Amino acid sequence: MPKTITVVAAAVLLVVFLVGGLFAAPIWWDALAQLLDLSPGAASTGETDEHDHGSPTSVKLTPQGRANLGLVVEPIAPSDYWRTTQMPGMVIDRPGESDRSVPAPVAGVVMRILARQGDLVRPGSPLFVLKLASESLQTSQTELLRQTRDLEINKAEQARYSTPELKALNPGRLIELDYQRRRLEAGIQAQRQDLAARGLTPAQIEQVAEGRFLTEITVHAPTPSNSADDVIYDVEELRIRLGDQVQAGQALCILADHQRLYIEGHALAQEVGLLQEVARQKRLVRIEFLTGPGISPPHASLELPIRHIANKLDTESHSLRFYLELPNLHQDSDAESPGNASHRHWRYRPGQQVRLHVPVEEFKQKFVLPAGAVVREGSEAYVFRASGDRFERRPVHVLYQDRQVAVLEPGDSEITAGNYVARNSAAALNRAMKAQSESSEHGHHHHDHDH
Incomplete structure (x- = not known):
């Protein structure tokens, strides 16, 4: 306002003050002071009190405030990132691989359970003891013993008829004994295979061949086909109880x-x-x-x-x-x-x-931040750059954002590689910034009108 006009306006207000009396004096004095841009401080020093009421751009935090927010501040650098669906x-x-059933090799009665549900067992570990109740197994054991004894007799006969005297008296006898031997060996081999298929070990089969029949059989954890050394099973489920009568092929447990x-x-x-x-x-x-x-x-x-x-x-x-x-x-x-x-x-x-x-x-060489590092206001997006104990709000260009990450364009943002930025709590920082600004404005307003 030109100085002449200001002086004239002041003179007019002074006349009105004198005419209006003392009751209106405070109101018109304020108007006069504002017109002349005066305040108690300005009147004495000649300076003006100007307040910037624009949008806030930073927030100051105490160490305790940072701790309360759990703020993580790290330097930013470009990196590659894949957008996902x-x-x-x-x-x-x-x-067909994780779980496998362990069947009963023969009919029997469950006498002992050596592994419980939740136990850890390796291939070959004993799981159950069954008391044999299979007539066919008893028959196989008896037949193996009989044929083993017959073979022993056959060999003794062959040795006897190998002498010159007996060989000359009955030359066809050796041929007959040799045919009988081959037939017995084939039968013994078949019986051994049958017992092995029923779960008997080679040592147990030899025991049967010696005349010591089995009355119990131990069921072991199976060996996997790939024979991996580190295979270990968990006993996931038991399907029998002590004293149960089981049939050949019935599932005893599930190994996982x-x-x-x-x-x-x-x-x-x-x-x-x-x-x-x-x-x-x-x-x-x-x-x-x-x-x-x-x-x-x-x-x-x-x-x-x-x-x-x-x-x-x-x-x-x-x-x-x-x-x-x-x-x-x-x-x-x-x-x-x-x-x-x-x-x-x-x-x-x-x-x-x-x-x-x-x-x-794929986004190549972009700024990648946690989603919590970005706060949005309408079409604008911001991150907070650390500067001492203050955090400056800076606009950024968001290329992609989901609930976990935000991808920023480095060349179109007010942050550069190496800047320290808040990697979380951007929304809380934004609220704190506005709260500080409002508190500051309220203080100035109160100061201007407190006379």
Whole structure:
């Protein structure tokens, strides 16, 4: 305002003050002071009190405030990142491999149970003792002993008829004995194979051949076909009790090998092409477990390739199943069962729900932050850059964001590589910044009108 006009206006207000009387004096004096841009401080020093009421851009935090927010501040650097699409999944047993039944080799009565549910057993470990109640097994043992004795007699006869005198008297006898020997050896071999198929060990078969018949048989944990040295079974289920009469082939227990499991994922029909491309390029799928792990500490992030994709759609859900092989981890318990068989606690268990993050699009050399590092206001997005005890709000260009990460364009943001930024609690920082600004404005307003 030009100085002449200001002086004239002041003179007019002074006249009105004199005419209006003392009751109106405070009101018109304030108006006069504002017109002349005066305050008690300004009148004495000649300075003006200007307040910036624009949008706040930073917030100051005490060490206690940072601790209360659990603030994580780290330098930012560009990196590669894959955008993913999410698909549901579940941990399952390997079909036909994880679980196996242990059948009774012969009919019998359960006399002893050597492994209980939850015990850890190795291939060849004894599981049950059965008292034989099989007539066919008794017959096989008797037949093996008889043919073994007949063979011994045959050999003795052959040795006797090998002398020159007897050989000259009956030359056809040796031919007959030799034919009989071959027939007996074939019968003995068949009986031995029959007993071996019923679960008898070579030592037990030799015992029968010597005339010591078996009245009990021990059932052992089977040896896997791949003969892996580290195979260990968990006794998952017992299907018999002491004193039960069992038949040949009846399941005695279920053994589980959970060292390797599958993750079964479900994709929509329109995602088949994406899955095939991911499998072809051997991209890794990130696994997010929705149910807690079996042991502590919690499992880290896990990435696995697709093992195979089913060749048909599920008729009920119209989804396509695909599978990933999951190596399992375990922790053996310190306590031991009465049979000195330790127990094992697996980290991953069939039935655990998972969320599969299948890679779709790659971002190269972008800023990748946790989603909590970005706060949005309308169309704008911000992160907080650390500067001493202050955090400056800086606008950024978000290329992609989900509930876990935010991908920023380095060349289109007010942050650069090496800047220290808050990696979490951006929304809380934004609220604190506004609260400090409002508190400051309220203080200034109160100061201006407190006379």
